[in-house]
Amino acid sequence: MTWSLRVAATSPKIRLGEVASNVERIRAALESAVADDAELIVLPELATSGYVFTERGEAAKASIARDDPAWADLASALVPGVTAVVGYAERAGQHLYNTAAVFTRDRRIGDYRKSHLWGAEALLFESGDSAGAIFEVPFGRLAVAICYDNEFPEVPRRLALCGADMLALPVNWPRVPRPDGERPPETIQAMAAARSSRLATVIADRSGTERGVEWTEGTAIINDDGWLAAVPDAYGCAVATLAFRARGDKSLPPHNDLFGDRRPHLY
Amino acid sequence: MTWSLRVAATSPKIRLGEVASNVERIRAALESAVADDAELIVLPELATSGYVFTERGEAAKASIARDDPAWADLASALVPGVTAVVGYAERAGQHLYNTAAVFTRDRRIGDYRKSHLWGAEALLFESGDSAGAIFEVPFGRLAVAICYDNEFPEVPRRLALCGADMLALPVNWPRVPRPDGERPPETIQAMAAARSSRLATVIADRSGTERGVEWTEGTAIINDDGWLAAVPDAYGCAVATLAFRARGDKSLPPHNDLFGDRRPHLY
Numbered sequence: 303m304t305w306s307l308r309v310a311a312t313s314p315k316i317r318l319g320e321v322a323s324n325v326e327r328i329r330a331a332l333e334s335a336v337a338d339d340a341e342l343i344v345l346p347e348l349a350t351s352g353y354v355f356t357e358r359g360e361a362a363k364a365s366i367a368r369d370d371p372a373w374a375d376l377a378s379a380l381v382p383g384v385t386a387v388v389g390y391a392e393r394a395g396q397h398l399y400n401t402a403a404v405f406t407r408d409r410r411i412g413d414y415r416k417s418h419l420w421g422a423e424a425l426l427f428e429s430g431d432s433a434g435a436i437f438e439v440p441f442g443r444l445a446v447a448i449c450y451d452n453e454f455p456e457v458p459r460r461l462a463l464c465g466a467d468m469l470a471l472p473v474n475w476p477r478v479p480r481p482d483g484e485r486p487p488e489t490i491q492a493m494a495a496a497r498s499s500r501l502a503t504v505i506a507d508r509s510g511t512e513r514g515v516e517w518t519e520g521t522a523i524i525n526d527d528g529w530l531a532a533v534p535d536a537y538g539c540a541v542a543t544l545a546f547r548a549r550g551d552k553s554l555p556p557h558n559d560l561f562g563d564r565r566p567h568l569y
Numbered sequence: 570m571t572w573s574l575r576v577a578a579t580s581p582k583i584r585l586g587e588v589a590s591n592v593e594r595i596r597a598a599l600e601s602a603v604a605d606d607a608e609l610i611v612l613p614e615l616a617t618s619g620y621v622f623t624e625r626g627e628a629a630k631a632s633i634a635r636d637d638p639a640w641a642d643l644a645s646a647l648v649p650g651v652t653a654v655v656g657y658a659e660r661a662g663q664h665l666y667n668t669a670a671v672f673t674r675d676r677r678i679g680d681y682r683k684s685h686l687w688g689a690e691a692l693l694f695e696s697g698d699s700a701g702a703i704f705e706v707p708f709g710r711l712a713v714a715i716c717y718d719n720e721f722p723e724v725p726r727r728l729a730l731c732g733a734d735m736l737a738l739p740v741n742w743p744r745v746p747r748p749d750g751e752r753p754p755e756t757i758q759a760m761a762a763a764r765s766s767r768l769a770t771v772i773a774d775r776s777g778t779e780r781g782v783e784w785t786e787g788t789a790i791i792n793d794d795g796w797l798a799a800v801p802d803a804y805g806c807a808v809a810t811l812a813f814r815a816r817g818d819k820s821l822p823p824h825n826d827l828f829g830d831r832r833p834h835l836y
Binding site for chain 2: 358417418419420421422424429432433450453454455456457459460480483484487489493494495497498499526528529530551556558559562564565566568569
């Protein structure tokens with residue numbers, strides 16, 4: 303049975319270390335996407351805290367726990383049936399993680415801790431123990447990975463093979479050199495991964511700069527054929543209604559199947 | 570130690586079933602690439618036979634064995650130190666394979682039999698028993714995969730993890746629907762795979778049409794950062810001198826490494 307879903311990736315202004323005001327702006331972004339009838343809303347990696355910390359103590363100060371009152375505040379911006387994915391610096395006892403929270407208005411569905419740490423992140427955060435994760439959400443099975451995770455082809459592939467209906471990808475992509483006229487390389491990698499596994503991907507990136515790091519502004523919605531379905535409007539929000547084949551259908555008629563044609567004993 | 574290699578992907582006119590004249594045109598294309606100082610020359614999938622066979626008997630008639638005299642003729646177009654990769658319909662006893670021959674002027678280095686069969690190919694050919702293969706050639710370790718093989722992210726990844734210095738990819742890409750202004754999706758997938766594993770990829774595709782199938786004309790050279798280094802000239806030949814870091818260097822200074830950052834126990 304075919305189905306469709308209205309999805310949003312939104313990139314409000316995020317200020318390094320200013321958790322309370324970031325939460326306010328995230329809340330407003332959620333409200334705005336809800337008003338646009340989005341059923342899945344994805345915010346960037348480390349949206350509550352910002353990214354470019356220079357040392358662990360600074361990251362710790364901007365971290366929040368899973369039961370921080372901010373979460374109830376953010377959840378209250380949603381309406382029933384809507385799922386949000388918001389990146390945050392997670393404090394868990396003495397540990398810090400680069401985490402994405404998955405929640406609805408009424409329930410904390412789960413948290414995914416990034417397991418492939420980029421740059422100096424390993425000096426700030428512990429690694430998660432799962433390469434992406436899949437959560438049962440109101441519309442189906444939502445995979446979540448964070449930024450550098452998705453540059454390992456194993457990650458989106460594994461999530462799709464495990465039955466994900468779609469991937470939410472909070473990122474903070476620093477702009478890297480690229481030839482004139484080319485997309486960010488991370489976008490190309492996400493498009494390829496989406497097409498290879500028929501895995502639509504909702505990417506929320508940062509915009510502007512932070513401590514001299516220029517973000518690549520890669521917020522985008524990629525459909526399950528691997529093509530761009532939406533890029534951000536003037537307010538940093540990309541919205542699209544994605545149409546899907548039956549869940550788990552990876553067939554390429556008349557002869558082929560993206561998953562059935564795999565030769566796993568050869569890999 | 571850094572190194573460089575001059576590579577060519579060339580797409581001469583290929584006529585369905587006309588083996589002798591195809592071999593002549595492949596020979597001329599090899600000579601031309603040698604004259605351009607190419608050290609690796611890649612021809613399309615099923616270059617000696619054409620692709621759009623409607624039944625096995627027809628493919629069998631256009632098949633040749635590994636010891637067919639055509640190979641000595643083609644090898645004689647090369648000069649010492651040059652490696653060629655040429656797709657052909659291979660006859661081996663009662664079996665037919667979609668194979669790529671790897672050879673120098675003086676030696677048949679090996680043959681790779683395609684293991685992911687596209688469309689009606691399974692009605693024509695047996696499957697190979699390796700997901701791509703790596704050959705020791707004069708310049709180093711050359712991986713070879715054929716067409717649909719490379720749309721399985723496991724294949725280029727595995728070849729790179731096994732130590733390939735570069736990938737030769739003979740293809741016959743039928744043109745598929747794509748949004749205006751977009752590249753062929755298979756090119757996007759090859760660019761992403763190249764970047765993820767720092768695996769330069771030399772793609773030789775068909776051009777024009779065959780029995781109503783329009784080829785996507787995706788002949789291209791992709792460098793190991795995943796960017797297009799060359800597309801075909803008016804004669805269907807793409808040539809580039811690729812520069813490489815030290816062999817096996819997957820580092821992303823100062824903190825990261827494309828392979829070292831993998832979490833294989835999580836996949």
